[in-house]
Amino acid sequence: MPIPEHIKEYVVKLLKDIVSIPTVNPPGERYGECAQLLEKELRSLGFETQLIRIPEDYLDRYYPYAPAHHGHPRYIVLARLGSGSPILHFNGHYDVVPPGTGWRYDPFKPVEEEGRIYGRGTTDMKGGIAATIAAFRMLIEEGFRPRGTLEAAFVPDEEAGGAGTRYLVEKGYAKPDHVVIGEPTTSSSITIGHKGLVRGVVRVLGKQVHGSVPWMGENAFLKAAAMVVEFMKSYEPLLRSRRTSAPVKYPEGVYPTINLGGLAESTSRKDNIVPGEFVFSFDRRVIPEEDLDAVIEELKRHLDDAAKKVGARYEVKVLSAVPPSLTPMDSEIVKVAKGCVEERLGIEPSIHMTLGRNDAVFYVRMAGSRAINYGPGVEGTAHTPNEYTTVEELVRVVEVYGCIIRRILG
Missing domain, CATH: 3.40.630.10 (Zn peptidases)
Structure with a gap:
C-alpha cells in the first residue's frame, strides 16, 4: 500500500x-x-x-x-x-x-x-x-x-x-x-x-635560508619529495598485495589505499626562502582484514625506512585512527x-x-x-x-x- x-x-x-x-x-x-x-x-x-x-x-x-x-x-x-x-x-x-x-x-x-x-x-x-x-x-x-x-x-x-x-x-x-x-x-x-582510516601529517625538517644562497641551507621540500618517492616504491606494492573479501562497489575498492598530499605546505610560504620545513598529509584506508594498530606501526616503519634512504629528518603525527x-x-x-x-x-x-x-x-x-x-x-x-x-x-x-x-x- x-x-x-x-x-x-x-x-x-x-x-x-x-x-x-x-x-x-x-x-x-x-x-x-x-x-x-x-x-x-x-x-x-x-x-x-x-x-x-x-x-x-x-x-x-x-x-x-x-x-x-x-x-x-x-x-x-x-x-x-x-x-x-x-x-x-x-x-x-x-x-x-x-x-x-x-x-x-x-x-x-x-x-x-x-x-x-x-x-x-x-x-x-x-x-x-x-x-x-x-x-x-x-x-x-x-x-x-x-x-x-x-x-x-x-x-x-x-x-x-x-x-x-x-x-x-x-x-x-x-x-x-x-x-x-x-x-x-x-x-x-x-x-x-x-573501511577504517588513519590520518596524519609528516613534517620534514631542513634549514631555512635566503633563496639566493640555497647551498647554505637544506630544502625541506626537496627532501620531502625524495622521501615520498622512496616511501611509495615499497609501500604501494604492499597495499596491492592485500584485498578484502567484503563486497565493494568499485573493483579498486578491494585494496587498502593511501593518499598523500591532500595537505601539502611549506612553513616559509614565500618564494625567495629555502623552506626549512615542509608538511604533507597521509590518508590510509584500512580493510576489515587488517589490524589498525599494526597498520599504524607498519606505516611509521616504511616512512622511517624512506627517510633514512634519502637522509631526511622528519616527525610524524597520527591525527585520527578509526577501525573498519x-x-x-x-x-x-x-x-x-x-x-x-x-x-x-x-x-x-x-x-x-x-x-x-x-x-x-x-x-x-x-x-x-x-x-x-x-x-x-x-x-x-x-x-x-x-x-x-x-x-x-x-x-x-x-x-x-x-x-x-x-x-x-x-
Missing part, C-alpha cells in the same frame, strides 16, 4: 524546515535550535525524549577542529517508544559541511523544483532524518506500537569524526540490537560496513532491509561496504550492534554546490523504513 499523501507532504516540509537551520560544521552553528526542533517533533509523536549535551572536555579530545567548538554547544536528541528487546535504532547526523560557492539558490532557503529539493544537507543527510521521522509518524497514525523498543538518535559532528555518536554509545545512552543509519546510500543501495566496521551479510537487519527494498520498491538492492568512514563503527565496535546504512539521496551531490535530493527518494525510503520497523518490531 503506498504511503498517504499527507505523509509525502509532511516529509518534504520537515526536510525544508531542518535545512533552513544552517548547522554548519565547523564550528557547529545553531545546533541547539535544530536539536530542539527535532525533539519537539518526536515528542509530539509520543516518544520519550532526551536532549543530551556533550561536555566541552570530551569535545576537546575528540573534535578535530577544537577549540572551534567553544561557544557552540553540542546536543544529541535521543528518543524512545516502547520498551524491552529487541531494540531497533535509527541514527542521523544534523550537521552539514560549509556551503561553499557556486549555488543557484541560497543553500539554506530550500527550493523545490521539478521534484527536486535544493539545499545544503538535503542529501547529506537531513533527508535521512526527515524520512525517519515521517516513517515513525506514518506507523503511529496507523496505530502501530512496537513489540520491543523503537529508538532514534540525531547527533552532531559526523562530518568531523563522529564525536556525537561516539559519546552516545561510549557513555551507554544507547546499546541497540539493530541500527539503521540514514546516510545517503540512495534508496536502491544498502551498505554494511566501511563490517556487519555480516546474514545478519537480521541486512536480510530484513534487503527484503523490504525488494518488497516495497520492486528491486534488488546493491549491498556493499563503503570506502569512507561513518558512524556505524561506534555501534559495531563499542555496543556490539549490527548496523547498516540506508537513506535517501542523490549520488554525487553530497558536499557540492546545488546539493539536492528528490521527493521520490524521500518517499521510497519512508516506505522501506516503515517496512523494516514492522518486520523487526511488529
Whole structure:
C-alpha cells in the first residue's frame, strides 16, 4: 500500500524546515535550535525524549577542529517508544559541511523544483532524518506500537569524526540490537560496513635560508619529495598485495589505499626562502582484514625506512585512527532491509561496504550492534554546490523504513 499523501507532504516540509537551520560544521552553528526542533517533533509523536549535551572536555579530545567548538554547544536528541528487546535504532547526523560557492539558490532557503529539493544537507543527510521521522509518524497514525523498543538518535559532528555518536554509545545512552543509519546510500543501495582510516601529517625538517644562497641551507621540500618517492616504491606494492573479501562497489575498492598530499605546505610560504620545513598529509584506508594498530606501526616503519634512504629528518603525527566496521551479510537487519527494498520498491538492492568512514563503527565496535546504512539521496551531490535530493527518494525510503520497523518490531 503506498504511503498517504499527507505523509509525502509532511516529509518534504520537515526536510525544508531542518535545512533552513544552517548547522554548519565547523564550528557547529545553531545546533541547539535544530536539536530542539527535532525533539519537539518526536515528542509530539509520543516518544520519550532526551536532549543530551556533550561536555566541552570530551569535545576537546575528540573534535578535530577544537577549540572551534567553544561557544557552540553540542546536543544529541535521543528518543524512545516502547520498551524491552529487541531494540531497533535509527541514527542521523544534523550537521552539514560549509556551503561553499557556486549555488543557484541560497543553500539554506530550500527550493523545490521539478521534484527536486535544493539545499545544503538535503542529501547529506537531513533527508535521512526527515524520512525517519515521517516513517515513525506514518506507523503511529496507523496505530502501530512496537513489540520491543523503537529508538532514534540525531547527533552532531559526523562530518568531523563522529564525536556525537561516539559519546552516545561510549557513555551507554544507547546499546541497540539493530541500527539503521540514514546516510545517503540512495534508496536502491544498502551498505554494511566501511573501511577504517588513519590520518596524519609528516613534517620534514631542513634549514631555512635566503633563496639566493640555497647551498647554505637544506630544502625541506626537496627532501620531502625524495622521501615520498622512496616511501611509495615499497609501500604501494604492499597495499596491492592485500584485498578484502567484503563486497565493494568499485573493483579498486578491494585494496587498502593511501593518499598523500591532500595537505601539502611549506612553513616559509614565500618564494625567495629555502623552506626549512615542509608538511604533507597521509590518508590510509584500512580493510576489515587488517589490524589498525599494526597498520599504524607498519606505516611509521616504511616512512622511517624512506627517510633514512634519502637522509631526511622528519616527525610524524597520527591525527585520527578509526577501525573498519563490517556487519555480516546474514545478519537480521541486512536480510530484513534487503527484503523490504525488494518488497516495497520492486528491486534488488546493491549491498556493499563503503570506502569512507561513518558512524556505524561506534555501534559495531563499542555496543556490539549490527548496523547498516540506508537513506535517501542523490549520488554525487553530497558536499557540492546545488546539493539536492528528490521527493521520490524521500518517499521510497519512508516506505522501506516503515517496512523494516514492522518486520523487526511488529
